[in-house]
Amino acid sequence: MGYKVLTLKHMDEAGHKYLAEHGVEVITSQYDSEEGFLKEITENQVDAIYCRVDKITHAMMDASANLKVIAKQGAGLDNMDLAYAAEKGIQVVFSPAGNAQTVAEHATMLLLECAQRARYVDCEMRRGNFNVRYTLTGTHDLQGHVLGLIGCGRISQLFAHIAIHGFGMKVIGYDPFLKPEMLREPIELRPTAEEVWKEADYVSIHMQSNDATRYSVGYAQFSSMKPTASFINCARGDLIVEEDLIRALDEGKLANAALDVFEQEPLPMDHPFLTRENVVLTPHMGAATEDSVIRCTLSCCEDIVRVFNGEAPVCPAPKHN
Structure with a gap:
């Protein structure tokens, strides 16, 4: 398939395994800032961004001409502009039931x-x-x-x-x-x-x-x-x-x-x-049990692959914030 996914934080091994089985390369960010994320997105021209609570800025959405999908591990979508993503034709998926x-x-x-x-x-x-x-x-x-x-x-x-x-x-x-x-x-x-x-x-x-x-x-x-x-x-x-x-x-x-x-x-x-x-x-860990992380990770990764295959995702983001 040849697609690349940048995960802004550590992705559970279940996600790595699933994406590898579908020919998708996972790049784990070495940074913790927009500047670093932009560098990696630009250099790798990634097809997807996988995130938790890190903010997905307009500049990050603009940095790769290949960007097709943003996957949010969790239910809250307040860390990105859904309208801007839709305007650019970027599909946003999330995992509202997993946690x-x-x-x-x-x-x-x-x-x-x-x-x-x-x-x-x-x-x-x-x-x-x-x-x-x-x-x-x-x-x-x-x-x-x-x-x-x-x-x-x-x-x-x-x-x-x-x-x-x-x-x-x-x-x-x-x-x-x-x-x-x-x-x-x-x-x-x-x-x-x-x-x-x-x-x-x-x-x-x-x-x-x-x-x-x-x-x-x-x-x-x-x-x-x-x-x-x-x-x-x-x-x-x-x-x-x-x-x-x-x-x-x-x-x-x-x-x-x-x-x-x-x-x-x-x-x-x-x-x-x-x-x-x-x-x-507690440190924003309400959804951080191993069971929840695996459920949410696999839900997002499955939808990433669906988008890459031209299929409709199971858990698309709402059309408006």
Whole structure:
């Protein structure tokens, strides 16, 4: 076939094997910047770009006359301009279903860590305070408590399934695009997001990052939460105003936060989140289990080959951002 794929980050071996079997050469980038990516795209005139969260710029799309397809390992497509890709005739593919269960399970882990104040307890135990268990307050069973979901799509519904059937929680949600009959789980939809923020013991956001949602969660939302409540974000870091979350936590407007995503990644080592014992942090790894990575990698690689063969991809990106 003679085609070349540049992967901007390490690609799982399953993808290398699949592409090799179909005569496709994989070039793993030696850089971590647009300048370096542009150099490799230009020098190799690649037929495809394989990415995770690295931004795909217009210049990168312009750098190879052979570029036919961009494959995104994951569900979020906010790291590229889909309209520009379509204008250039570049097919974008992604893997929206491959990591949904994984992210839902990661959100569940963060939920449990908030309920048990795991970050604080871990810090205390490492200081030698094994008896922290005797004086611990603000920890709760999940049964009977309320999980609130902002955005009730695929991942939210899987998360709700775990919360309802695994822990006996009540789940409420807000999603302007869904009606109750469209839900596979008994999520009680509220007419406004404000009601979810006020009523829930745990609020987890599951929205795409776009012009309408970016920085849409700020002090007004955080300050309307119960002072005993927790906030969870496994979606995108730029959905929230981080300074507002810090302020709300410091003022006791909510009790805990658990974050997998951040406005700037990697998270700067001087960021205020790092010093707070009521903030659980994970490094954008909600979809990073071996199982999820293999599923998403193969889905993308299969669609790359389909595009090279002139076939329609199974998971094309939506036509608009």
